[in-house]
Amino acid sequence: MAILVNKDTRVLVQGITGSEGARACREMLSYGTVVLAGVTPGKGGQSVENVPVYNSVREALLKHPTINASLVVVPARFCLSAGVEAISADIALVNILTEHVPTQDSARLLALARAHNVRLVGPSSVGIISPSLGKLGAIGSSTTSKVFTPGPVGIISKSGGMTAELALSLSRAGLGQSTAIGMGGDQIVGMDFADLLKLFAQDKDTKAVVMFGEVGGTYEEQAADLVEAGGFAKPLVALIAGKFTASLPEGAVLGHAGAIVSRGRGSYDSKMMALRKAGVKITSTIEEVPVILGELIK
Amino acid sequence: MKLYEYQGKELFKKYGIAVPGMGAGPFVVKAQVLSGDRMKAGLVKFAANLEEAEQYKKELGGEGLIEDNIPHVSEHYLSFSYDTSTRGPVVAYSRKGGTGVADAAITPVNILDPHLPFEKDSELSIVAGKLWELFISEYALLAEINPLIETVTGKLIAADAKIIVDDEKTDPGQRRFIDMGGDIAVLASGGGASLLNIDSLISAGGRPANYTEYSGNPPAKVVTELTKRVLSKEGLRGCWVVGGTANFTDIYETLRGFVDGLREVKPKPGYPIVIRRDGPRQKEAVEMLNEVARKENFDIHVFGAETSMAETAKIITKLAYGDSR
Numbered sequence: 001m002a003i004l005v006n007k008d009t010r011v012l013v014q015g016i017t018g019s020e021g022a023r024a025c026r027e028m029l030s031y032g033t034v035v036l037a038g039v040t041p042g043k044g045g046q047s048v049e050n051v052p053v054y055n056s057v058r059e060a061l062l063k064h065p066t067i068n069a070s071l072v073v074v075p076a077r078f079c080l081s082a083g084v085e086a087i088s089a090d091i092a093l094v095n096i097l098t099e100h101v102p103t104q105d106s107a108r109l110l111a112l113a114r115a116h117n118v119r120l121v122g123p124s125s126v127g128i129i130s131p132s133l134g135k136l137g138a139i140g141s142s143t144t145s146k147v148f149t150p151g152p153v154g155i156i157s158k159s160g161g162m163t164a165e166l167a168l169s170l171s172r173a174g175l176g177q178s179t180a181i182g183m184g185g186d187q188i189v190g191m192d193f194a195d196l197l198k199l200f201a202q203d204k205d206t207k208a209v210v211m212f213g214e215v216g217g218t219y220e221e222q223a224a225d226l227v228e229a230g231g232f233a234k235p236l237v238a239l240i241a242g243k244f245t246a247s248l249p250e251g252a253v254l255g256h257a258g259a260i261v262s263r264g265r266g267s268y269d270s271k272m273m274a275l276r277k278a279g280v281k282i283t284s285t286i287e288e289v290p291v292i293l294g295e296l297i298k
Numbered sequence: 299m300k301l302y303e304y305q306g307k308e309l310f311k312k313y314g315i316a317v318p319g320m321g322a323g324p325f326v327v328k329a330q331v332l333s334g335d336r337m338k339a340g341l342v343k344f345a346a347n348l349e350e351a352e353q354y355k356k357e358l359g360g361e362g363l364i365e366d367n368i369p370h371v372s373e374h375y376l377s378f379s380y381d382t383s384t385r386g387p388v389v390a391y392s393r394k395g396g397t398g399v400a401d402a403a404i405t406p407v408n409i410l411d412p413h414l415p416f417e418k419d420s421e422l423s424i425v426a427g428k429l430w431e432l433f434i435s436e437y438a439l440l441a442e443i444n445p446l447i448e449t450v451t452g453k454l455i456a457a458d459a460k461i462i463v464d465d466e467k468t469d470p471g472q473r474r475f476i477d478m479g480g481d482i483a484v485l486a487s488g489g490g491a492s493l494l495n496i497d498s499l500i501s502a503g504g505r506p507a508n509y510t511e512y513s514g515n516p517p518a519k520v521v522t523e524l525t526k527r528v529l530s531k532e533g534l535r536g537c538w539v540v541g542g543t544a545n546f547t548d549i550y551e552t553l554r555g556f557v558d559g560l561r562e563v564k565p566k567p568g569y570p571i572v573i574r575r576d577g578p579r580q581k582e583a584v585e586m587l588n589e590v591a592r593k594e595n596f597d598i599h600v601f602g603a604e605t606s607m608a609e610t611a612k613i614i615t616k617l618a619y620g621d622s623r
């Protein structure tokens with residue numbers, strides 16, 4: 001049945017008139033996902049790919065009360081207000097693709113999402129896809145059907161590019177995916193590995209999960225804590241990047257904003273130790289992932 | 299962006315947090331550098347009078363901060379930062395300053411309804427309130443006072459300042475570049491893949507010259523400039539251009555930018571160049587690269603999605619070092 005996104009997902013696109021928003025709208029429609037409305041303040045009355053545009057989330061919800069997911073693709077400086085609008089309207093799932101959102105704004109959005117019991121994914125998410133059921137965002141693009149195929153493996157990734165690389169590698173080995181989620185590589189994100197693993201644990205179609213993590217923050221350690229506490233009992237494979245950062249100065253930032261070189265908790269060694277202790281299978285190359293998974297779920 | 303101590307103290311003044319002034323002495327002179335533990339590095343000096351202080355300032359390269367060395371009864375630690383386990387701001391406080399955050403009690407702060415865990419109207423609560431205001435208004439990732447000194451009269455003064463401002467607010471999308479000391483230049487795309495690829499290169503026996511990364515759909519010009527910067531290093535023995543299978547990035551544009559940069563590098567690179575990339579317009583890109591290699595005599599080896607990124611780490615390492623490794 002997949003997690004977060006399925007055939008019943010009804011999408012609102014915030015920032016639909018921008019080039020990224022319009023592309024996401026087009027790609028979702030061509031994948032068969034229902035996009036009911038878009039929002040761009042001041043552009044109400046227009047349409048994008050025949051999807052009506054409204055000035056506010058409230059207005060869009062009045063006309064389309066079945067909306068249950070919002071994709072936020074607005075410029076970074078408007079992200080806080082757009083996210084607050086969606087969360088305050090209690091849309092069940094808010095997926096923020098916007099990159100370069102200040103940490104403080106992300107913290108505010110997450111705190112509000114918790115108060116409203118809204119599932120927040122992102123910022124800096126590449127989107128969410130449940131192959132053959134639906135997707136949020138342009139994830140997979142025109143090659144979607146080749147890269148993402150339906151099957152039993154869940155993917156959670158801090159990196160958008162790695163979400164697709166892992167899916168491609170799995171699909172080539174005949175291992176399809178239940179749902180693939182770009183959780184984003186910022187310091188503060190909405191749903192983290194542990195939150196998403198809990199959902200995958202409940203999903204009977206998911207037989208195993210692969211996660212891509214990297215140095216910085218403690219989301220990998222928290223995932224290990226969850227597994228160790230018995231909160232996720234299915235096979236889990238982790239691909240963790242940034243071993244080389246042990247020799248770099250503490251505080252240096254690499255790639256994603258959350259990939260901060262750390263000593264102790266947050267470092268590569270800390271993540272490896274925690275995951276290994278929890279019994280998670282660890283690998284350092286994409287190519288090994290389907291090999292390990294294939295053995296775990298055969 | 300990390301601020302210098304003097305910049306941090308200017309912010310403290312703006313938010314009403316007391317900092318040492320300049321009276322009749324004795325003084326403390328502190329080098330304005332961003333590295334930690336200046337005391338240990340000999341970058342903090344104590345002077346009895348202004349003349350001596352000015353002399354120390356000269357010795358420290360003229361960038362020293364001179365201020366009163368204030369007698370105090372205790373040193374505290376106080377900071378605000380973000381924490382990934384609570385995924386929100388936290389306040390850290392310790393009565394034992396100087397040693398850092400390690401000994402501090404850490405308490406989450408509700409960003410939507412902040413209450414600080416200090417006795418109401420106490421001196422500490424007032425200073426913490428002002429530091430919180432700075433932390434929020436300036437979009438800081440870290441606002442730290444260490445030590446926060448307590449004078450005989452119970453007044454709290456910020457003797458040091460460490461502020462990190464969120465780049466995403468002040469200067470979003472900065473390109474990250476780190477010298478890694480090796481001899482294989484790396485142009486990697488993708489925030490996550492770039493980290494994994496450096497790991498792969500090292501595990502294949504390669505020595506990366508740098509870490510850098512470009513993401514999204516960069517214009518050719520951006521790639522050109524990055525190429526020139528990465529290949530300007532002396533003593534290179536190879537160049538590795540590596541990335542995954544792009545959804546939207548125009549691979550032809552990206553690699554045309556790389557070639558433009560390559561042509562401008564002096565002396566002309568004779569070392570092997572391994573390119574692994576796939577995505578839109580890949581075929582045209584491969585044809586263009588092969589033609590440039592043939593006509594302009596570059597040692598370029600191009601690979602697509604059929605060869606893994608990790609595999610091309612081994613290939614560039616082998617080509618760069620031959621058997622001399």
